[in-house]
Amino acid sequence: MSKKVIVLGEVRDGALRNVSFEAIAAAKKVSGDGEVVGVLIGDSVQDLGQELIQYGADRVVAVEHPHLKHYTSDGYGQAFMAVHDQEEPEAIVFGHTALGKDLSPKIAAKLQSGLVSDVTEIEGEGDDAVFIRPIYSGKAFEKVKINEGPVFFTVRPNNIEPLEQDAGRSGDVSTVSADIQNLRSVVKDVVTKATDGVDMSEAKVIVAGGRGVKGPEGFEPLKELADLLGGAIGASRGACDADYCDYSLQIGQTGKVVTPDLYIAAGISGAIQHLAGMSNSKVIVAINKDPEANIFKVADYGIVGDLFEVIPMMIEEIKQLKVNA
Template identity: 60%
Template sequence: MKKVLVLAETRDGQLRNVSLEALAAAQVLAEGGEVVAALFGPDSGAHAATLGHHGAGTVYVADHAALAQYTPDAYVQALKQLIDHVSPDAVVLGHTAIGRDVAPRVAARLGYGLISDVTALEPGPVFTRPIYAGKAFQKRKFSDGMIMITIRPNNIPAAAADTGKTATVVPFDVEIKDLRSIVKEVVRKTSGKVDLSEAKIIVSGGRGVKSADGFKPLYELAEVLGAAVGASRGACDADYCDYSMQIGQTGKVVTPDLYIACGISGAIQHLAGMSNSKVIVAINKDPEAPIFQVADYGIVGDLFEVVPLLTAEFKKVLV
């Protein structure tokens, strides 16, 4: 019987879906044992019930004021203290900006191994993760000691909510000191109403959009589909959009159910960030564009003609 700790994340007061996916991974690792979760920050305890519905038996809430906004020092101190208190056999985090930052810091301080960017796990436990910009996958496992992993969003399905399950909420006092940085204000530029890293559908534009105004048809299509809007590095470098929208090896790595690439040639750096999407639709005037080699469906044509037609057809079905 094992005990597994999950660090749940919130954003703008909402529980991130990757936290529920992390609970599903934790249940596999626990092998029938205990799954506990942690929430950091004031008012975060409001999400304890949801974590309980998805498998957490105990939820530790650290509402220290220093955890209101993410800072590496504060989160590392809080997580390390919680691990010392709980003594878990495994720790699971989302492979998000926070998870990628916190996990290696804590692992280094505690002398643990870390397997990051996990896309699947099986009994053993054996963890699958992509390598070489998504061209291959490797299976890894720990020889001994505590397990620490980060999981890629949208790869491990979250368990269905069971409202009959409840979690025991335990306030956890942490000592935060010697902070080297303090967040006074967060100015966030986003790709739209939907979180790009967790979006089920993404409409993405490349240099083929030609200008910032060229993204307007993509936003219209995204609005109909309830999708997020992303971009290639080429579009960002050309100042067509903000870098917060960048998908690729040096941007966000996404795994949506549907990825619609508009005017994106398909450079390897971009493919590294989206090639594991479940269904890829490519729209490009160049029939030889590399994006068609990974696409499930390809449309050879002008995106400014094709995208409005798609929007009109989806409106008939969805609106």
């Protein structure tokens, strides 16, 4: 049976996030040729509607209101439910981002529905779709199906291939008006900490440092390499506990779980908790002075050496490569 699916398009700094295009691809899979409707929420977002359509949405519904400038669960909850009540979908897809994680359980509770969070793969299509998601921070995976109610799930960034952008595709972008009121939380201030806006959960390349970076300044060469590769920096718990960096950079069983295309571990020994957070990365490079370090057991390529020698050499080598390319 074909399903109508609504997909939340997530906007950050005025642009759609990649995970939203991945969510549309996932929606197509479960829709069984049903309609895929993009949803945009914010103070001024409807101009982004065509882009969602170019990535596969059939049409887009936007909710705009001055109170939706910043995300709050109350504001976005009201806006999303206004679209939901108009569209009455059979399936819902969000990205598994800070926003998606915060909002999806609220909507699921309102709908008295199940919710499959953090999906990395969908097997089968339409009604037969089953969802694969990591448990124990990626130490294991479970396969689940939805027994009852709407098919509601969130997709982990970087795992489901988006459809190719089709600039020739167009569709209808409409608006729904909603009275956004009685917000019980108000965002007073936002301090941006992330380096250059590349978010770790969506980064294709992560350069992570451990105790081996020896101090906050030890992250500088790592940051330079990450910038060169258009990636983000991360850290092990050891580096965070030693105050070399902020806890928001921590990768592992406590901390973030990441699956970039390339993970470069510099001066990280590879405790089991850290491996849980990164060992499903596509390609892993380990740089460590200790040839016995655990990290080499999961690395595709390893260099036994001092990161303060190896990383600058890599930077030079990659710069050369870029010049010659």
